[in-house]
Amino acid sequence: MEEIILRNGVKLVVEDKTAVLTADLYMIHLTFTTIVELDDADAELKGFVGGNRATLTRELKRPAVHEREKDAVRDAMKESFLATNLPYMERPKFVGRFKAKLLKDFREEEEKKKRSHG
Numbered sequence: 001m002e003e004i005i006l007r008n009g010v011k012l013v014v015e016d017k018t019a020v021l022t023a024d025l026y027m028i029h030l031t032f033t034t035i036v037e038l039d040d041a042d043a044e045l046k047g048f049v050g051g052n053r054a055t056l057t058r059e060l061k062r063p064a065v066h067e068r069e070k071d072a073v074r075d076a077m078k079e080s081f082l083a084t085n086l087p088y089m090e091r092p093k094f095v096g097r098f099k100a101k102l103l104k105d106f107r108e109e110e111e112k113k114k115r116s117h118g
Contacts, residue, residue: 029060
């Protein structure tokens with residue numbers, strides 16, 4: 001597990017959950033969890049997440065990677081994700097947008113539940 005703390009307070013946790021499929025084939029499985037601390041202004045979002053942290057996890061998987069390529073493929077997947085996402089995540093407005101997106105998603109999910117239950 002690796003933790004990356006960005007200048008804006010965002011924490012990114014990278015976990016390698018790679019697993020053996022057969023004797024020499026692997027499922028490369030990486031998770032990237034974005035963690036943002038919530039404050040008093042985030043009362044509604046706190047209610048949805050049930051605490052003081054909002055998280056979002058993304059998974060990257062690649063099946064049937066030969067053992068000799070495992071490390072190179074895993075490292076390339078991780079570096080690609082970080083190169084693509086860290087510049088965006090480090091922007092000053094990221095935290096506000098992240099919170100707003102999660103709150104919007106939670107509200108939409110609540111609406112779906114209400115409609116499906118009558």
